[in-house]
Every structure is written in structure tokens, then in C-alpha cells.
């Protein structure tokens with residue numbers, strides 16, 4: 750955990766945002782992507798689709814324990830939260846946050862918190878923004894560009910070939 754904090758402070762000018770890791774993600778492929786970041790001593794921010802993620806035990810464990818990986822949220826499912834009701838947004842995000850944090854703690858003893866919601870297709874809506882605010886999550890719908898004093902660089906693990 751200490752390493753995570755140090756890396757975060759060192760590289761908070763750029764967020765390397767990797768969207769879509771999910772229960773079907775191949776751990777072997779994903780490790781190769783993360784190795785690219787480890788080799789450069791960079792953080793790797795993953796916006797995960799949370800539904801049933803723990804069922805992919807190897808991936809879940811890797812996400813929880815790799816010091817350079819920052820786990821954030823892309824939704825319970827990959828869907829357009831910008832058109833959903835407040836209750837739907839709130840319930841999905843709350844469920845996702847609790848699912849990650851409970852399973853992470855139980856499996857590894859590590860308390861890796863989710864702090865940010867990265868919107869699928871970067872779609873914004875009042876309900877999803879309010880749900881984030883009420884859950885203490887930061888809302889990000891920036892694909893590439895400046896967001897909260899950070900520069901976001903987006904990619905997908907499944908088509909990653911270096912940056």
C-alpha cells in the first residue's frame with residue numbers, strides 16, 4: 750500500500766486510464782499490459798466493470814495486490830448511466846463500491862478504496878453526477894485532456910500496444 754501512495758504522489762500529473770477490465774478479462778493478457786507500466790514505474794488506473802468481477806479470482810487478486818494499479822469504477826455493468834434515474838445510478842454505484850471494497854478486504858486484507866467513477870462512453874448526466882457526489886466519488890467523463898489538474902490519457906487493455 751505504501752508503494753501505491755508514493756506512486757500516486759509522484760505521477761498525479763498524468764492519469765493513464767484503462768477502461769473495461771471485467772470478469773471476462775484474461776489475466777495473462779492484462780498482466781502484459783500492466784508490465785508496460787511497471788517497467789516505467791507508472792501507475793495504471795483501471796476503470797473496471799464490477800459485475801461478478803470477483804468470480805475471476807486471479808484477476809481480482811492481481812488488481813487488489815499490484816501496487817501500481819489504482820482500481821476505479823466504470824459501472825456495475827457497461828451501460829449508459831447518463832440516461833438512468835438517480836436511484837438506478839445510486840444503487841449500481843453503491844453496490845459496485847461495496848462489492849469491490851468488501852471482497853478486496855476479505856480476499857487480501859488490503860483496503861484499496863474506489864474514489865472515482867469513469868463514465869462509459871464519457872456520457873454525462875445530472876443523475877449520475879449527483880449519485881457520485883452523494884457516494885463521495887469523483888466524476889470523470891474526460892477521455893483525453895485535463896481533469897482536476899490531471900491529464901487523462903485513455904486506452905483499453907484489450908487493444909493496448911504501448912503509448
Ligand SMILES: [Zn+2]
Nearest residue numbers: 768769869870
Ligand atoms: Zn468502457
